[in-house]
Structures are given as C-alpha cells and as structure tokens.
Amino acid sequence: EPEVTQTPSHQVTQMGQEVILRCVPISNHLYFYWYRQILGQKVEFLVSFYNNEISEKSEIFDDQFSVERPDGSNFTLKIRSTKLEDSAMYFCASSEGAIYNEQFFGPGTRLTVL
Amino acid sequence: DAKTTQPPSMDCAEGRAANLPCNHSTISGNEYVYWYRQIHSQGPQYIIHGLKNNETNEMASLIITEDRKSSTLILPHATLRDTAVYYCIVVRGSNYKLTFGKGTLLTVNP
Numbered sequence: 001e002p003e004v005t006q007t008p009s010h011q012v013t014q015m016g017q018e019v020i021l022r023c024v025p026i027s028n029h030l031y032f033y034w035y036r037q038i039l040g041q042k043v044e045f046l047v048s049f050y051n052n053e054i055s056e057k058s059e060i061f062d063d064q065f066s067v068e069r070p071d072g073s074n075f076t077l078k079i080r081s082t083k084l085e086d087s088a089m090y091f092c093a094s095s096e097g098a099i100y101n102e103q104f105f106g107p108g109t110r111l112t113v114l
Numbered sequence: 115d116a117k118t119t120q121p122p123s124m125d126c127a128e129g130r131a132a133n134l135p136c137n138h139s140t141i142s143g144n145e146y147v148y149w150y151r152q153i154h155s156q157g158p159q160y161i162i163h164g165l166k167n168n169e170t171n172e173m174a175s176l177i178i179t180e181d182r183k184s185s186t187l188i189l190p191h192a193t194l195r196d197t198a199v200y201y202c203i204v205v206r207g208s209n210y211k212l213t214f215g216k217g218t219l220l221t222v223n224p
Binding site for chain 2: 004008031033035037042043044045048050053056058089091093098102103104105107108
C-alpha cells in the first residue's frame with residue numbers, strides 16, 4: 001500500500017540554525033500539507049500546497065517557514081532560523097484531491113531545537 | 115468550520131464495540147464529518163467520513179443523526195491496537211485544512 005514517507009525521523013539542531021524537513025508524498029497525489037504537534041498538544045495545520053503554490057497557510061506559518069516541491073517527488077518544509085518553540089513533531093500529508101478527500105499522513109519528523 | 119465536542123476519554127473491552135460520540139451542533143449543510151485517529155505519536159490516520167447518510171468501511175461505521183448535529187463512530191470489534199486518540203473533524207468542502215481538537219482517548223482493555 002502506498003504511503004507518505006518523511007526524513008529524517010529525528011532532527012536535533014541549535015537555535016538559529018536552518019532545517020529542512022523532507023517528505024515524499026504518495027505518487028499520484030496532487031495536494032500536500034504540513035502539520036505540527038508540540039508535545040502534549042493538538043495537531044496544528046501549517047500550510048497546504050497545490051500546483052506549486054501555497055493554497056492556505058496558518059498564522060503559525062510566518063516568514064521563517066517556506067515550502068517547496070523541488071522535483072517530482074519531494075515536498076520540503078524549511079525553517080530558516082529555528083527557535084526553541086519550533087520543537088515539535090512535524091507531519092507531512094498528501095491527498096489525491098482537495099475536496100472531500102482523505103489526507104494520508106507520514107510518520108513525522110521529531111524536531112528538537114536546543 | 116463547525117466546532118466539535120468529544121469526551122476526553124473512553125474505555126472499551128477488547129472484542130466489544132466501541133461507540134465514540136461527537137457533537138457538532140453548528141454544522142452547515144456543505145460540511146462533512148471526518149474521523150481520524152492517532153496511535154501514540156504516529157501520524158494521524160483517516161478512518162471514515164460522511165455527509166448525512168450512514169457510512170461503513172472496513173475499519174468502522176459512521177452514524178450521523180438526521181439533524182446532523184451529532185455523530186457516532188463505531189468500531190465493531192475493538193482490539194488492543196485500536197487504542198488511540200480519535201478525532202472528529204468537520205470539514206467544509208473548499209477548505210484544505212484539517213482542524214484537530216483534543217479528541218477522545220480510547221483505551222481498549224484486555
């Protein structure tokens with residue numbers, strides 16, 4: 001069964017450093033998403049992406065964040081200058097369509113900012 | 115999107131049906147009810163969704179009341195692996211994002 005994959009599974013970085021989280025969505029999916037979950041808290045929407053453009057973004061997704069689909073398979077989330085409060089589990093998801101389609105989530109990348 | 119209310123936790127005996135309620139009294143006519151679950155710290159997993167008719171798939175059944183103000187997710191024969199946080203989410207068709215609440219922690223006991 002096709003699945004969303006994410007690398008790395010765990011990333012440790014120093015405050016102020018740039019990190020790139022990588023995702024490989026399901027191959028025939030057209031819509032891509034990033035969510036995050038701070039330990040013990042709710043899963044929060046960050047951004048959705050379609051046709052090489054951001055479709056929607058949350059207040060969390062400020063200028064420090066960016067997304068890219070650099071090739072036909074990868075979908076990346078970049079945090080330019082990490083803060084302590086960026087420590088969280090980051091989940092990538094993809095869906096075949098946008099309307100009434102289920103989103104398939106990856107296993108997540110745990111980001112720890114020291 | 116309409117807000118949902120779920121009990122914070124429920125217990126269920128292994129092999130019995132687990133019935134998870136969700137209240138969404140402010141739901142609009144074009145909003146669907148989705149259910150996802152999250153096992154430990156894994157990525158959320160889609161379970162089922164519906165508009166107004168009852169739905170069934172290999173994982174679960176979804177019962178939506180006639181006025182659409184509440185719904186129940188039914189896991190017909192719960193197993194220990196069904197222990198997870200279950201999220202009821204109301205989604206507008208044109209809305210890309212999923213807005214997760216705190217969900218219901220279902221604990222399946224042996």
